[in-house]
Amino acid sequence: MIGRLNHVAIAVPDLARAMVQYRAALGAEVGPPQDLPEHGVTVVFITLPNTKIELLHPLGAGSPIAGFLEKNPGGGIHHICYEVEDLAAARTHLQAEGARVLGDGRPKIGAHGKPVLFLHPKDFNGCLIELEEI
Ligand SMILES: CC[C@@H](C(=O)O)C(=O)SCCNC(=O)CCNC(=O)[C@H](O)C(C)(C)COP(=O)(O)OP(=O)(O)OC[C@H]1O[C@@H](n2cnc3c(N)ncnc32)[C@H](O)[C@@H]1OP(=O)(O)O
Ligand SMILES: [Co+2]
Secondary structure, three states: OOOOEEEEEEEOOOHHHHHHHHHHHOOOEEOOOEEEOOOOEEEEEEEOOOOEEEEEEEOOOOOOOHHHHHHOOOOEEEEEEEEEOOHHHHHHHHHHOOOOEOOOOOOEEOOOOOEEEEEOHHHOOOOOEEEEEO
């Protein structure tokens, strides 16, 4: 069911500093910050030859990543995103397998304009999983 690795997301306490690190120190192609209020984050995409890195910083009150940064003030890997061909079928299968789909279970439109869902980290070895429909 899961396909390619779409991105690895890193929550960062200082987005401007992280952008400089990836651009200057790591020589990566760093995109512009994008505010996504519907997700409660500002995101910067770094394009790699085989996947993307998604830098995340909280946006507004009640950001879903605020708690993570409180627990990890220096930042850290926040989630991994796998691609799926049929998000509804994936949700049905995962729920039948006992996995918890976060939120109200309905897909949101993610940063790439595609439907996304999240699976509880406690159900997958402490790893927050995002599924993006391609
Ligand atoms: C850019 C747009 C989009 C895209 O298109 O790519 C995105 O990626 S948006 C990214 C931001 N949105 C989300 O992350 C939505 C899904 N996340 C959530 O709903 C919440 O973050 C969460 C997973 C429910 C956690 O919320 P939190 O407030 O931290 O709740 P808890 O404190 O109760 O956490 C429960 C438990 O889980 C541990 N935890 C929390 N976050 C993570 C994480 N990223 N990875 C692993 N584990 C995580 C947390 O430590 C708690 O564990 P215990 O303390 O052991 O109970
Ligand atoms: Co993501």
